[in-house]
Amino acid sequence: SQQGEEDPQALSIQEGENATMNCSYKTSINNLQWYRQNSGRGLVHLILIRSNEREKHSGRLRVTLDTSKKSSSLLITASRAADTASYFCATVDNYGQNFVFGPGTRLSVLP
Amino acid sequence: EPEVTQTPSHQVTQMGQEVILRCVPISNHLYFYWYRQILGQKVEFLVSFYNNEISEKSEIFDDQFSVERPDGSNFTLKIRSTKLEDSAMYFCASTRHEPGQGDYSNQPQHFGDGTRLSIL
Numbered sequence: 001s002q003q004g005e006e007d008p009q010a011l012s013i014q015e016g017e018n019a020t021m022n023c024s025y026k027t028s029i030n031n032l033q034w035y036r037q038n039s040g041r042g043l044v045h046l047i048l049i050r051s052n053e054r055e056k057h058s059g060r061l062r063v064t065l066d067t068s069k070k071s072s073s074l075l076i077t078a079s080r081a082a083d084t085a086s087y088f089c090a091t092v093d094n095y096g097q098n099f100v101f102g103p104g105t106r107l108s109v110l111p
Numbered sequence: 112e113p114e115v116t117q118t119p120s121h122q123v124t125q126m127g128q129e130v131i132l133r134c135v136p137i138s139n140h141l142y143f144y145w146y147r148q149i150l151g152q153k154v155e156f157l158v159s160f161y162n163n164e165i166s167e168k169s170e171i172f173d174d175q176f177s178v179e180r181p182d183g184s185n186f187t188l189k190i191r192s193t194k195l196e197d198s199a200m201y202f203c204a205s206t207r208h209e210p211g212q213g214d215y216s217n218q219p220q221h222f223g224d225g226t227r228l229s230i231l
Contacts (some may be wrong), residue, residue: 032221
């Protein structure tokens with residue numbers, strides 16, 4: 001089964017605006033993680049939220065998790081041009097060991 | 112901050128040839144992974160490796176693939192007879208495992224910058 005489907009697929013905003021990306025998944029999870037990927041680079045871990053947590057903050061990032069709806073959101077506040085990247089959510093799969101990444105949201109922050 | 116390093120950054124190979132992609136995980140990490148990302152698509156899990164053996168592998172990781180930890184630092188992915196559809200970015204990742212924490216999936220993964228494999 002597929003896990004970690006993000007939406008929207010692409011998002012374009014002006015610098016200073018907030019960006020919200022959503023992730024849905026299908027099975028029970030231990031935790032959900034968000035990663036960022038700059039063009040041509042590897043993935044960089046942003047934040048991890050455990051299944052018993054509802055909200056978590058890290059700097060300008062705010063992640064929520066609703067296990068009843070099997071969904072998570074990533075909010076980037078006061079966006080900057082440097083936030084331009086693809087953002088992926090990752091969940092642990094049914095075997096409880098390995099990560100399954102969604103197709104990602106491509107965020108463009110225009111100066 | 113320690114990094115996962117991958118070499119080469121770009122590999123061009125003729126179809127049918129063997130290719131070896133190399134990774135140096137973070138030194139105190141114990142769990143290692145290979146992922147593949149076809150251009151514009153999602154990151155796909157290939158294989159995980161712990162204690163010198165494969166922990167899990169996906170359907171993509173068929174008999175043409177193999178992994179090895181030939182020494183204390185390198186972690187390699189070998190593709191025996193490359194196909195055109197093997198063209199992709201290949202990412203290595205590693206995870207720190209803290210003793211006593213049995214569920215290592217609660218650890219973030221640290222990724223290298225990838226090797227772009229182009230099969231001609």
